[in-house]
Amino acid sequence: MFTGLKDYKIYCHSCMAFYLLLNAPPISYTTSEPERHQEYRASVTFVSSKPHSSSTDDIKPYINKRKYKLAQGKTKDYFTLVNGTLCFTQGTDIPYMQRFNARRQSNRCECHQGWHGIDCGQPEVIWRAFMASREKLTLQRRDRPRKIIHGLAVNFEVTLAEIILNELSQVVDLFIVCESNYTENGDSKPLYFYNRLMGGHLKEIQHKILYISMNFKQVRGNVNYIEMREYLWKESKPLIEDLSPDDLYVSMAVDEIPNSKALLFFKLYDGWPEPIAFRLRWSVFGFFWQHPQRTAIVPGGCTIQMLEGVYGDNPFKMTEDARGYQEVGSELPNHYLVIGDLNHYGGWYCNWCLEPRDIVAALQQSSTTANSVIKWDNVGSKIDVPYVEDLIGSGLWLDGTTQLLRKSQSRDSYFAPEYVLNNSWTYDSLLVNFYSKLDY
Known part of the structure; x- marks a missing residue:
């Protein structure tokens, strides 16, 4: 008999030992609460990496000492010439x-x-988005890849931030990470x-990270992430040397992971x-639960030319006119190209x-606004x-009433981002519900 939650957890982990050992790469487990280090005073920091060195002296930040020049590759590196035909390799x-085309x-x-596509360059979510838009498009392969910059603000969600950076590191040219x-x-x-x-952490891709600290209190009340999105772009843009009007800027929350194939x-x-x-895909507590009535439709990207000319060079305004469109069946204004549908998602929203x-700490240190999706009147003061843990185990949302849908990794092709699945030992708590007796 179990004498408490602690004994039960030990039993659960024992039951899962074989699963974890089979999937364990040579990497240490990371938690969501880092160790505390010395006080940081600079506002803008470039983090430079030397991947083969273990000394922390080798990853000390450069503070406003140089401009950042984005790498420029070649489109042909992503394609293969087969029997005289250029095809998208992946x-x-x-x-x-x-084997067959040469003979035929x-x-x-x-x-x-x-x-899909003539050169097999359109992933399912892109092909479906174009079909749904019903626009007549003339797609052309670029001579050089478009540069992609991804800006995100981090609070407690350090693990999710690391997932985003690793999941998108082969596609995104520069990550701008703002933290207050x-x-x-x-x-x-x-x-x-x-x-x-x-x-x-992340030393293999630190050369792609521009870190910005926002070390002052916000002046507009509980709009932390709004102001951080504006601030990070304002501070970082002058430091990027070779921005082009057709480069893509992506602005999404740290718990929103876009589909890397679409990018x-x-x-x-x-x-x-x-x-x-x-x-x-609206996941809750981990990728094993999904919200039954909601899907997150998140405006998240446009070219630098549109960002400057239409949105006043303010990333938040890019999303402002479409806030609240999150109910299943709701639609965005027609001028958005929506990537993903109810069966083929354009990414993952990992809620809580x-x-x-x-x-608990995030709830205690944020304001509960009147328009919150959580019914705080039902929750009361019992958040601890x-x-x-009981909500995670039983599959109830934070409102204490909404029953979540149990999802299976073996049956759901959009269960979790590829990087998470490939590093299941590190992210086991997001893949397996350790608080549920039914999982064992």
Whole structure:
């Protein structure tokens, strides 16, 4: 018999030992609460990495000492010439073409399942978005890849931030990460993400990270993330040397993970309409629960030219005219190209995907506004760690009434981002519900 939650957790982890050992790469487990380091005073920091060195001295930040020049690749690196036909490598069954097309004298690219287009360069979510838009498009392959800049603000969600950076690191050219040492209600807090960088995390991609600290209290009340989105772009843009009008800027919350295949398409092709929005799978507490009535439709990207000319160079205004469009069946204004539908998602929204203690801390250090999706009258004052653990185990949303849908990794092709699935040992708490008896 179990004498308490602690004994039950030990039993659960024992039951899962074989699963975890099978999926364990040589990487240490990360938690959502970093160690505290020395006080940070600079406002803008470039983090430079030397991947093969373990010394923290090698990843000390450069503070306003140089401009940042984005790398410029070649589009042809993403394509393969087969039997005289140029095909998108990732989306094409090249061995099949090499075996059969030469004999049949066919110059058609043979696409993998889930890929479309003449050169197999359109992933399923892009192809469906174009079909749904019913616009006549003239898509053209670019000579050079479009540069992509992704700006995000971090509070407690350090683990989710690391997932985003690793999931998109092969597509995004520069991540601008903004972190404040104040909460929405003005309380001071550690710079969690910065401390992780100084501890050696993400050292393989730190050369792509422009870190900005917002070390002053917000002046507009509980609009922390709104002001951070504006601030990070204002501070970082002058430091980027080679921005082009057709480069893509992505502005999404740290718990919103866009589909990397969709971003890669935007990187390699011209002729698509903008601005871009993503229909995200609404996961709760982890990828094992899904909200039954909601899907997140998140405006998230446009070119630098549109950002400057239409939105006054303010990333938040890019999303302002479409806030609240999150109910299933709701639609965005017609000028958005929406990536993803109810069966093929444009990414993941991982709602409250934190450790229970961090969920409680986030709720305590943020304001509960009247238009919150959580019914706070039903919750009352019972939010504590055991209460949150019970919600995760039973699959109830934070309102204490909405029953979440149980999802299966084996049956759901959009269960979680690829990086999370490939690193299941590190992110096991997001893949397996350790608080549910039914999972064992």
